[in-house]
Amino acid sequence: MKDRSVFTPSNGTFRINNLNRTDGAEYILETFDSNGRKSEPRTLQLSIQAPVSSVLLDSECLSQGEMKVSCSSEGGDSPQYSWTLDGHTLTDAQLLSGNKETNIITLKQDVSGLLVCSVRNHVSNVSKGEKISTCGFIFINCTLPDGTNISQWVFSANNTLCIDPTTMIVITANSLLVSVLRAVVSLSLLGGIAIYFAWKKKKYKKAETSTRPRIKDHPENSFEMVEL
Known part of the structure; x- marks a missing residue:
């Protein structure tokens, strides 16, 4: 020293x-x-501390539509973390679990916006932001015809619950209309084929009858008239 x-x-x-x-x-x-x-x-x-050199954000969607976000820093001794969403401090109402002063948080299903993680110690302060969106889940709340109440988060693309009854009626009506049109087209096609073969059969019989020789009423004629 x-x-x-x-x-x-x-x-x-x-x-x-x-x-x-x-x-x-x-x-x-x-x-x-x-x-x-x-x-x-x-x-x-x-106290000897190394400064924070960089910050990395990593996010992933969980099974029920929550979003897990982790904030990691390169270098830096005794780092302290803080989070903001669209410029405002992240609130407990937006968190499903975790503390807003830790490096790993879990956001609720409807949270979206510009998320910023700040890492600081006594000698440095570094921030990193990332635009996040929801994981495609929607909240449904309805009562089925059998009286069952459904209240939960579901993935919107695969949702088959709590569908509007009017939408179901329209879908059923459209399906019925398509089926009727298909049946009419099929019957029309079969009927046309039957008429065509009946006409061909009748024409064939007529042609067969007309090829038989006709003898004129006057036997003195030495020839026969054959109509083809």
Whole structure:
């Protein structure tokens, strides 16, 4: 320490050069007057901290539509975390679990906006923001025809519960109309095929009858008239 430290009595400054982690400790200053009497000592607790260099945000959707967000920092000793959403401090009402002063939080299903994580210690303060959106879940609350009450979060794309009855009627009516149209087209096609073959059969019989030879009423004629 002697080779790296300097004390200046005129202004009471104590300087340590080439500081390292092992220099963190309790330092005591003792002063004496001209008669050698010691005055009240002064104590200083020196803490060595590395600054935070960068912050990384990572988010993932959970099974019920919640969003888990973690905030990690590179370097930095004794980091402290804080969160904001759209410029305002994150509230307990927006959190499903976790403390807004920890590096991992879980947001409720309807929370979205610009989420910012700030990491600080005594020598630095670094922030990182990320635009987040909901995980595609919606909250349904209805009573089924059998009296069952449903109140829960469901993934909107796969939702088959609490469907509007009018929508179901429209869907059923459309399905019935399509089925009727298909039946009419099929019957019309079958009927047309039957008529076509009946017409072909009748024409064939007529052609067969007309090929038989006809003998004229006057036998004196020496030829026969054949109509083809």
